[in-house]
Amino acid sequence: RKEVEQDPGPFNVPEGATVAFNCTYSNSASQSFFWYRQDCRKEPKLLMSVYSSGNEDGRFTAQLNRASQYISLLIRDSKLSDSATYLCVVVDRGSTLGRLYFGRGTQLTVWP
Amino acid sequence: ETGVTQSPTHLIKTRGQQVTLRCSSQSGHNTVSWYQQALGQGPQFIFQYYREEENGRGNFPPRFSGLQFPNYSSELNVNALELDDSALYLCASSLMTGGGYGGELFFGEGSRLTVL
16 A cells, blocks of 8 residues: 555646645654645655645645545646646654655646 | 756666766755656655765665765666666755754756666
């Protein structure tokens, strides 16, 4: 069983749409959670951290449900520039390595 | 940009050959992690180097090895290449302090390896 599971999509939405991605993780001891964004043939870049209380950064909202071991990312008012692959990332408790467990990513295409 | 540079950006090898990939970490960072990203998959942790020593390893065979140099740059070596080694190899640098998790990783653009 993989550490982090994501629906690979693809999600194809029009500009202005709201889209949500989900992710589950298998290790209940996981400590830190992130969403990364990866553009085609580029490196992953940190989009936002995910906190237990939920957090928002502009059009992006991240939620964490520890009981269900579930993470979500909501994008409102989608822009063409949001087209990318979104990677769910988990770090285990006690990991002094900063070892990241990545999901396989969810591909988003926003069309005009 | 992240300040993490990798070379070469693209290379083609044949089965059984050996390859060395290089990474220069961001200024001020002391830790380098290597990840393998196969097509359509998320990055998978290979290993991490801190203070010139391997500081953790993922589920990769011994033919994947590495080095970290005093200037914190790093190399990833892969011997006896197999077709399944074809992937994007990502280097990420971070600052590890005495307290544990080193904070945000900054990735280089990767080295795309094709094994024929």
